[in-house]
Amino acid sequence: MRKSGLVVGRFFARCRLAYRDDTNQVHLCDTKFDSPSEFVKHMADVHARTQPRSPRERKWRRPQRSRLLYEPKEFGIGAWVTFAESRDGKVVLRRGQVWSLGPPRVGHSRWVVPDDGGDAVVVRINQRPVLSSETLLDVVPGYSVQRQNLRRAENLRRFGRLFPVVVSKDWEYTRSGGKTLVETWCWHVNPKCPDAVGKPAPSEQTQPFNINQVVLDLINGRINASASRFCRRCFWLDGAGGIPA
Numbered sequence: 001m002r003k004s005g006l007v008v009g010r011f012f013a014r015c016r017l018a019y020r021d022d023t024n025q026v027h028l029c030d031t032k033f034d035s036p037s038e039f040v041k042h043m044a045d046v047h048a049r050t051q052p053r054s055p056r057e058r059k060w061r062r063p064q065r066s067r068l069l070y071e072p073k074e075f076g077i078g079a080w081v082t083f084a085e086s087r088d089g090k091v092v093l094r095r096g097q098v099w100s101l102g103p104p105r106v107g108h109s110r111w112v113v114p115d116d117g118g119d120a121v122v123v124r125i126n127q128r129p130v131l132s133s134e135t136l137l138d139v140v141p142g143y144s145v146q147r148q149n150l151r152r153a154e155n156l157r158r159f160g161r162l163f164p165v166v167v168s169k170d171w172e173y174t175r176s177g178g179k180t181l182v183e184t185w186c187w188h189v190n191p192k193c194p195d196a197v198g199k200p201a202p203s204e205q206t207q208p209f210n211i212n213q214v215v216l217d218l219i220n221g222r223i224n225a226s227a228s229r230f231c232r233r234c235f236w237l238d239g240a241g242g243i244p245a
Helices: 036-045 144-159 211-220
Strands: 013-015 018-020 026-028 031-033 080-087 090-101 109-114 121-124 137-139 163-173 179-188
Touching (some): 013 036, 080 109, 080 121, 121 144
Antiparallel strands (some): 018 026, 109 121
């Protein structure tokens, strides 16, 4: 049968399944069908055969990752602690956040940044088993230089960069009889520093500092203020003159 240029076929099916009648005798089914609906109904009613389901397409979904908030351990970095400090013969209770481990020479100690805006202090942790996280910690005196270095390291970490400016240009004579223009640099942290505003950048390409390494050198006292080329105002925070530290 041809219609509109297309060949339209005719449905035909024959059932050849074996079945048992009411007398429990086995017979071979020989039923013919001209429509799909009759064939499906016959297979379901007589032979209890259902049409298999087509497999569904499974779409890949990205697994959901649970975002857990960072919870610091007891006396760990970021934990809030209460410590006691002696002032003018009186004990003052203060609260702060643990910044890092304490100096190597002070066992079981932490650097704590007070929440009232003061300088960081070194507190000692009492290791008695009866104490808990609510136990008052005592401030270890005599670490003014370390507190200043920690304050400078925190200031550098906040700005996150060191950039050089040209302080002076001088002519230097060499052994070959020539002269070379040499630039003297100074590294700054704060772009609003009065010693850096309006001064040109070096003409040569400079290698940037590793901020994490400079922070570690500050904490460990490996940087000499007199021999380094860092700014006294915005890096060493000596006489900041209104610049935020």
